[in-house]
Amino acid sequence: MLEVDRERARAGTAYPQHAFEIALTVNGEEHRLSVDARTTLLDALRDRLHLTGTKKGCGLGQCGACTLLVDGRRVVSCLTLAVMNQGRSITTIEGLADGELHPVQQAFIDHDAFQCGYCTPGQIMSAVGLIQEGRTRSDDEIRENMSGNLCRCGAYVNIVDAIKDAIARGLDPREAMTEAVEAIRQDAEGKET
């Protein structure tokens, strides 16, 4: 019978043959850790780095609770492995505020865009990504492009209002989109070299 090393199991590396030493850049800070190759980015953040702002809902890519930004793009972190995200810039809800709340965070508060709050970090990160994509030209477009983020409390109407208000507060979608496209271009160039 396979003897499981309990210390290693607690550290997330129960099977040494699957362990990888990786570096993740999260909210501008580099973290070095040893993870089982099968560890999702979501689990690495929550269980290893104790960044529990990113929520785990379905674990199957269906609810959006685990949404964060990787190189400025929306990613459901339960469907990507930690080892695949080395050298990328990962932004979680903990890294959004810069001295004061991000305009999307403040707009969610001002518009009561949540009830229990469980889906809220994912909704906010998705909204930030959505604005950067420039897909906010109508309520329908916002709803369609936020449809991957489920809210069991049904705060959808206020979430749309909050996103529109965040844009009205000065988040320029076109400028943000240019930055996002530039990040994607640099990412592609990095892969070619």
Ligand code: FES
């Ligand atoms: S926990 Fe990732 S999509 Fe539901």
Ligand code: FES
């Ligand atoms: S605020 Fe409760 S699930 Fe969205």
